[in-house]
Amino acid sequence: MATGTTAPASLSELQSSYDALTARGLKLDLTRGKPSLAQLDLSGALLDLPLSVEHTAADGTDVRNYGGSDGLPEMRAIFGDLLGIPVEQLLALGNASLNVMHDVIVHALLHGVPGTAGSDKTIPWRDEQIAFLCPSPGYDRHFAITEHLGIRMIPLPYLDGGRLDLVAIAEHLKDPSVRGMWLVPLYANPGGQIVTVEEAQALVSLPAAPDFRIFWDNAYAVHHLTSDEKPAIDVLGLAAAAGTPDRPLVFASTSKITQAGAGVSFFGASPANIAWYRLHASVQTIGPDKVNQLRHARFLESADGVRAHMRKHRELLAPKFATVERILAERLTGHATWTTPLGGYFVTLTAPHGTATRAVELAKAAGIAVTPAGAAFPYSEDPDDALIRIAPSFPSLDDLEAAIDGLCSCVLLAEADAAEK
Amino acid sequence: MATGTTAPASLSELQSSYDALTARGLKLDLTRGKPSLAQLDLSGALLDLPLSVEHTAADGTDVRNYGGSDGLPEMRAIFGDLLGIPVEQLLALGNASLNVMHDVIVHALLHGVPGTAGSDKTIPWRDEQIAFLCPSPGYDRHFAITEHLGIRMIPLPYLDGGRLDLVAIAEHLKDPSVRGMWLVPLYANPGGQIVTVEEAQALVSLPAAPDFRIFWDNAYAVHHLTSDEKPAIDVLGLAAAAGTPDRPLVFASTSKITQAGAGVSFFGASPANIAWYRLHASVQTIGPDKVNQLRHARFLESADGVRAHMRKHRELLAPKFATVERILAERLTGHATWTTPLGGYFVTLTAPHGTATRAVELAKAAGIAVTPAGAAFPYSEDPDDALIRIAPSFPSLDDLEAAIDGLCSCVLLAEADAAEK
Numbered sequence: 001m002a003t004g005t006t007a008p009a010s011l012s013e014l015q016s017s018y019d020a021l022t023a024r025g026l027k028l029d030l031t032r033g034k035p036s037l038a039q040l041d042l043s044g045a046l047l048d049l050p051l052s053v054e055h056t057a058a059d060g061t062d063v064r065n066y067g068g069s070d071g072l073p074e075m076r077a078i079f080g081d082l083l084g085i086p087v088e089q090l091l092a093l094g095n096a097s098l099n100v101m102h103d104v105i106v107h108a109l110l111h112g113v114p115g116t117a118g119s120d121k122t123i124p125w126r127d128e129q130i131a132f133l134c135p136s137p138g139y140d141r142h143f144a145i146t147e148h149l150g151i152r153m154i155p156l157p158y159l160d161g162g163r164l165d166l167v168a169i170a171e172h173l174k175d176p177s178v179r180g181m182w183l184v185p186l187y188a189n190p191g192g193q194i195v196t197v198e199e200a201q202a203l204v205s206l207p208a209a210p211d212f213r214i215f216w217d218n219a220y221a222v223h224h225l226t227s228d229e230k231p232a233i234d235v236l237g238l239a240a241a242a243g244t245p246d247r248p249l250v251f252a253s254t255s256k257i258t259q260a261g262a263g264v265s266f267f268g269a270s271p272a273n274i275a276w277y278r279l280h281a282s283v284q285t286i287g288p289d290k291v292n293q294l295r296h297a298r299f300l301e302s303a304d305g306v307r308a309h310m311r312k313h314r315e316l317l318a319p320k321f322a323t324v325e326r327i328l329a330e331r332l333t334g335h336a337t338w339t340t341p342l343g344g345y346f347v348t349l350t351a352p353h354g355t356a357t358r359a360v361e362l363a364k365a366a367g368i369a370v371t372p373a374g375a376a377f378p379y380s381e382d383p384d385d386a387l388i389r390i391a392p393s394f395p396s397l398d399d400l401e402a403a404i405d406g407l408c409s410c411v412l413l414a415e416a417d418a419a420e421k
Numbered sequence: 422m423a424t425g426t427t428a429p430a431s432l433s434e435l436q437s438s439y440d441a442l443t444a445r446g447l448k449l450d451l452t453r454g455k456p457s458l459a460q461l462d463l464s465g466a467l468l469d470l471p472l473s474v475e476h477t478a479a480d481g482t483d484v485r486n487y488g489g490s491d492g493l494p495e496m497r498a499i500f501g502d503l504l505g506i507p508v509e510q511l512l513a514l515g516n517a518s519l520n521v522m523h524d525v526i527v528h529a530l531l532h533g534v535p536g537t538a539g540s541d542k543t544i545p546w547r548d549e550q551i552a553f554l555c556p557s558p559g560y561d562r563h564f565a566i567t568e569h570l571g572i573r574m575i576p577l578p579y580l581d582g583g584r585l586d587l588v589a590i591a592e593h594l595k596d597p598s599v600r601g602m603w604l605v606p607l608y609a610n611p612g613g614q615i616v617t618v619e620e621a622q623a624l625v626s627l628p629a630a631p632d633f634r635i636f637w638d639n640a641y642a643v644h645h646l647t648s649d650e651k652p653a654i655d656v657l658g659l660a661a662a663a664g665t666p667d668r669p670l671v672f673a674s675t676s677k678i679t680q681a682g683a684g685v686s687f688f689g690a691s692p693a694n695i696a697w698y699r700l701h702a703s704v705q706t707i708g709p710d711k712v713n714q715l716r717h718a719r720f721l722e723s724a725d726g727v728r729a730h731m732r733k734h735r736e737l738l739a740p741k742f743a744t745v746e747r748i749l750a751e752r753l754t755g756h757a758t759w760t761t762p763l764g765g766y767f768v769t770l771t772a773p774h775g776t777a778t779r780a781v782e783l784a785k786a787a788g789i790a791v792t793p794a795g796a797a798f799p800y801s802e803d804p805d806d807a808l809i810r811i812a813p814s815f816p817s818l819d820d821l822e823a824a825i826d827g828l829c830s831c832v833l834l835a836e837a838d839a840a841e842k
Contacts, residue, residue, distance in 0.1 A: 102706070289515075
């Protein structure tokens, strides 16, 4: 967070500046955490690997044919290493971890999960009114799944400094209808928060319903913006030691490692949860695309291969985040605060309370697309109407400078507008 | 169907013959409709296409990044042509049409489908006890989905000559709990039946619940075993003309055209159903793998490209089906009947009633794996215990000869065993 002061500008000066901005006819997009073309080019060799002759996986599987619903052993080994999960507890699946999260919740709604009511019997979640804890701000697509499937969302504001509110969580978990909790443990979308080992330990230890599940979406497990390459927390090991082995469900993917729409997703969990997932997936699908998995395994080679590859992403991404921070400091010091994330894909800007919606509208009218205000909150309700999510990855540096500078003008104008009223 | 007589053999002769078979220590597999290695090799060039530079779809989409949940326009155009479906009513999706069928049913269970109760309001199917009509024998994975999701299955035996029992269907459709019907319209799995235009016309015209859906799984739409390359029935057009535009849901895939585990699936339906699917899929997924779709579009090129490619498959498959028929005629004439399919992936053998389970057991003990008896029926219940499904595609011709010849010995021994009792 950064604060300070700059010389104030009058409303008419800000309006003139904004009018000049709109006159430029910009068409810039800061909405989604999309890799840039240069980032996608880093994995160009993956797209060119000839597989017509060498189409056999390490275990002898012909990847072109049916079979192999767990995914290729070599992909499970590479990401088991990175995520700290034994290979037998990690499945390599289709092109989107979001899809796996959705399907896991659907399976739970229709069939229940292992350990319901402390027994082997499972009770479909849909037969009850259930709720999910939603650390907020959070990932809009998580909240979209929850809302779409009729699950009540309980907003759970982060404490200052990005800490989880463990007292509030403990209180909520006394309610047996609370069956799920979303969590991006490293470099959270959009706030950049980092769950500590102590927090993870508490999350797997707190008393809760026997079928309470933590949706541990490690989307940015290896997406560091600094040289401090934090290892993944062994949440499954912590849970097993705490006697709640089935509580965490771990998700990850290569979407922001290789190709955003054509990667490989991962699902890690206890042996009981893996068996449960296999049972339902065996009816749902013929198995994941093993050809794409073999491409990935050949290209990435090993956990160290992934780490080296991610450093190339960092070289492209870090200057963009630095640019955002520089312009925000130049333009908004004293007016707003913002995060300085150590990884992941987002900067969050906290505008003066009650001005985010207006600032985003102004930006849109000036040709600068930003995620709708409120989107990072359950039911799209930002209690302060203050948070603006910035995704710096996709635009070029020049476009990014223009977009952030323009956005700052909008924030200042919205602030001055509000002060007038 | 073929019938006739051969010289009878004694039980002891058959037992000796079977003992000699088991002594050979065979390890042959006739269970699943898997393409052979030579068939997979037909699409080798698809696996070798370099995409790192040319990664842009016809509409300008960079296939490597997020976005594009409908699938690539060029793939939708190629298969729209083959299936007789307007591009705007056909989506190109992930690597398995089975997955799409499962998910469509799940969306219907959780949310209902358009047109429920004749209005815009949708009633989740799961809130009622619903049933599906299941033409039998049928595809075991269809029945597995239905049973797993708690939907009652109503077996619907085909009439002699492979015709649908439209009288029975009309009667069943008077029951408003009947919401679905499975159907493989061309070269049905496993019986090879072909739905006629008149039957399709009747199916979309019969009175039924407003949210009744026909799961029109056109899995073998271009998988002809003869030069009679039947065009796809325009079931969506027939339904629209009959005033039931939302009734058919069309599924297809390239699984047995290119790579069995790494193809592209298709979903075709009315505009209302497509909008409904998009709504639910937009929450479930970030969209299908567009890289793989672009590979397919470049490799297949056009509908005529697909047709030409399928003729190469036919050259590999037709001799295998001929071999099966030849051996069955030599060994089982007068003892059993069998289908002579004009396309698709299966031959069904109708053994003497009450002997299929025993024959399949004997085959298994002799190292010849055949789909479990009964698997082609809802709840795995073959009322006659007679049907044996044979999948000739995967083994080499030599292995196939050995397997079918061995299977015939098992059928004859099971028949003689039964006659003794």
